[in-house]
Amino acid sequence: xxxxxxxxxxxxxxxxxxxxxxxxxxxxxxxxxxxxxxxxxxxxxxxxxxxxxxxxxxxxxxxxxxxxxxxxxxxxxxxxxxxxxxxxxxxxxxxxxxxxxxxxxxxx
Amino acid sequence: xxxxxxxxxxxxxxxxxxxxxxxxxxxxxxxxxxxxxxxxxxxxxxxxxxxxxxxxxxxxxxxxxxxxxxxxxxxxxxxxxxxxxxxxxxxxxxxxxxxxxxxxxxxxxxxxxx
Numbered sequence: 001x002x003x004x005x006x007x008x009x010x011x012x013x014x015x016x017x018x019x020x021x022x023x024x025x026x027x028x029x030x031x032x033x034x035x036x037x038x039x040x041x042x043x044x045x046x047x048x049x050x051x052x053x054x055x056x057x058x059x060x061x062x063x064x065x066x067x068x069x070x071x072x073x074x075x076x077x078x079x080x081x082x083x084x085x086x087x088x089x090x091x092x093x094x095x096x097x098x099x100x101x102x103x104x105x106x107x108x
Numbered sequence: 109x110x111x112x113x114x115x116x117x118x119x120x121x122x123x124x125x126x127x128x129x130x131x132x133x134x135x136x137x138x139x140x141x142x143x144x145x146x147x148x149x150x151x152x153x154x155x156x157x158x159x160x161x162x163x164x165x166x167x168x169x170x171x172x173x174x175x176x177x178x179x180x181x182x183x184x185x186x187x188x189x190x191x192x193x194x195x196x197x198x199x200x201x202x203x204x205x206x207x208x209x210x211x212x213x214x215x216x217x218x219x220x221x222x
Contacts, residue, residue, distance in 0.1 A: 034210075038151075041197065041216070041218075042215065042216075043112075043199050043201070043213030043214055043215055043216055044151070044199070044201075044211075044213050045213070046210035046211065046212070049210065087151075095141065095153055095156050095164065096141070096153070096201075096211055097153060098143075098150060098151035098153075099150070100150055101150075
């Protein structure tokens with residue numbers, strides 16, 4: 001599975017969009033990009049995933065560059081409850097390997 | 109569905125004792141994963157099963173750790189004998205088709221070995 005690189009921390013003002021980047025320059029053609037988040041000490045929670053095309057669901061949007069070497073998770077209107085560690089995972093196999101993620105703090 | 113259910117939620121045990129953590133995956137899910145989380149090492153994949161068969165146990169730290177899945181609705185992670193460095197939060201997760209579908213995580217078992 002390809003390695004991912006994320007900034008260790010980010011701040012975002014409440015109500016503004018949070019844009020979380022992820023670099024996965026060694027991604028191969030059959031690997032998906034997944035995003036999970038972990039709020040405090042709860043179990044990780046699935047957010048969204050994609051292969052090539054941009055994706056949107058009720059929680060977030062995922063923008064994948066044309067060369068697939070990087071992606072951005074967008075939380076359109078961040079709330080205090082979105083404060084969490086966000087993990088970007090690239091996998092084409094039947095397992096998820098978590099990196100260190102980005103600690104997002106949403107500020108009131 | 110109640111989601112992935114883990115028990116106990118908290119476990120405190122003395123060094124040298126046997127510890128068994130339990131997991132009930134979501135009904136119909138083919139894959140089951142065990143993870144361990146510590147401040148130092150983050151979230152580590154220990155082992156995963158497909159249709160009750162262990163597929164990859166390369167993350168199991170040592171022989172003191174063992175995992176079983178006797179049927180589709182139950183899995184255990186056993187540590188014998190336990191050591192203080194095993195203190196961590198252990199998560200179980202399940203998914204339909206492994207790495208290409210979302211995984212659902214349980215609430216975890218916080219293990220403290222004193």
